[in-house]
Amino acid sequence: xxAGSTIDALxxxxxxxVLGGLGEALRFSQSPxxxxxxxxxxLAFLYVGMRPKAVVxxxxxxxxxxxxxxxxxxxxxxIGPEGRAFFPFVFTLFFFILAGNYLGLLxxxxxxxxxxxxxVALALMVFVLSVIVSLKVQGAKFFAHFMPAGAxxxxxxxxxxxxxxxxxxxxVSLSIRLFANMVAGHVxxxxxxxxxxxxxxxxxxxxxxxxxxxxxxxALMALELLVGALQAYVFAILTCIYLREAVAH
Amino acid sequence: xxxxxxxSRHAFDKRLKQAMDRNNPNRPAEAGSQGNDMTTVGTVxxxxxxxxxxxxxxxxxxxxxxxxxxxxxxxxxLFSLLxxxxxxxxxxxxxxx
Numbered sequence: 001x002x003a004g005s006t007i008d009a010l011x012x013x014x015x016x017x018v019l020g021g022l023g024e025a026l027r028f029s030q031s032p033x034x035x036x037x038x039x040x041x042x043l044a045f046l047y048v049g050m051r052p053k054a055v056v057x058x059x060x061x062x063x064x065x066x067x068x069x070x071x072x073x074x075x076x077x078x079i080g081p082e083g084r085a086f087f088p089f090v091f092t093l094f095f096f097i098l099a100g101n102y103l104g105l106l107x108x109x110x111x112x113x114x115x116x117x118x119x120v121a122l123a124l125m126v127f128v129l130s131v132i133v134s135l136k137v138q139g140a141k142f143f144a145h146f147m148p149a150g151a152x153x154x155x156x157x158x159x160x161x162x163x164x165x166x167x168x169x170x171x172v173s174l175s176i177r178l179f180a181n182m183v184a185g186h187v188x189x190x191x192x193x194x195x196x197x198x199x200x201x202x203x204x205x206x207x208x209x210x211x212x213x214x215x216x217x218x219a220l221m222a223l224e225l226l227v228g229a230l231q232a233y234v235f236a237i238l239t240c241i242y243l244r245e246a247v248a249h
Numbered sequence: 250x251x252x253x254x255x256x257s258r259h260a261f262d263k264r265l266k267q268a269m270d271r272n273n274p275n276r277p278a279e280a281g282s283q284g285n286d287m288t289t290v291g292t293v294x295x296x297x298x299x300x301x302x303x304x305x306x307x308x309x310x311x312x313x314x315x316x317x318x319x320x321x322x323x324x325x326x327l328f329s330l331l332x333x334x335x336x337x338x339x340x341x342x343x344x345x346x
Contacts, residue, residue, distance in 0.1 A: 161328075161331050162331055162334045162335050162338060163335075163338075165303060165306050165307050165310070165328075165331055165332050165334075165335035166303060166335040166336075166338045166339055166342075168306045168310075169299070169302040169303045169305070169306040169332075169335055169336070169339060170302075172302040172305050172306050173295075173298045173299050173301070173302030173303075173339070176298050176301065176302060176305070177294070177295065177298040180298070181294070230290060230294065231294075234294065234295060238295075
């Protein structure tokens with residue numbers, strides 16, 4: 001929050017123990033609390049949505065079915081027929097990140113996807129899974145991918161390290177992208193909110209000018225809704241692309 | 250006046266569409282434009298981080314190897330260059346037709 005004339009844009013990402021003494025004892029901060037809230041929200045949405053089991057779905061059931069179809073199509077179209085095996089993983093990943101991004105936009109809430117520890121953990125999970133699947137499906141042939149087909153053997157000392165680095169940069173780019181987008185969005189919202197408070201302290205002219213940052217914040221909120229969905233989508237589609245390369249023979 | 254231009258533009262759109270269909274009957278008519286938009290914006294957002302990520306991994310690896318083997322600038326220089334190349338390779342993979 002803005003105290004006086006300084007803007008503390010990064011204070012919102014600090015972790016504090018929540019839930020009183022119990023949270024203090026367990027070192028339980030907002031981040032895991034919001035993860036649990038996000039998981040419960042997604043599960044409740046699916047459970048309540050699918051409970052009627054109607055042939056002609058109601059609104060909530062239709063929404064739940066669209067979500068299922070959307071990820072199912074993404075997984076099967078991208079990965080191929082084997083994608084059905086990874087559908088639950090991609091579904092969980094997508095809706096966990098989406099719920100985290102969107103819940104983080106609520107007042108007094110916390111976006112756990114804005115912490116690099118969380119996004120690195122998610123990205124490493126995807127990376128390790130894709131490596132395990134590659135090794136299982138392709139065996140030793142997996143390592144042949146690090147030498148581009150058709151390249152002259154003399155260039156191997158140069159090309160192989162570049163390919164390995166490119167491969168290792170996958171989890172880095174996955175995690176940095178999600179974390180950086182969320183941090184940037186929340187910092188911008190905080191900055192413009194602080195401008196409003198600072199301008200409002202200037203008297204009558206300030207009151208009139210303070211409307212500007214509020215208008216910008218409304219627009220930023222729309223942008224954040226787009227970014228939140230887009231980042232979850234990009235994370236999920238990249239997971240599918242990496243898994244497609246893993247299952248390809 | 251305004252109405253007339255509007256209707257003539259409408260007629261032009263119709264003829265344009267007919268001509269395009271004639272030239273390429275297999276063209277999917279506006280299908281999946283939503284998904285394509287999403288993918289396009291996603292690609293744009295990806296390109297920057299892909300490039301930086303290659304460099305980050307290269308620098309981190311070079312720095313780590315130098316620390317481990319104690320020959321300070323050698324691996325850092327080498328792996329920074331390789332990491333930059335890997336970043337460019339990532340972007341090339343992304344935009345390759």
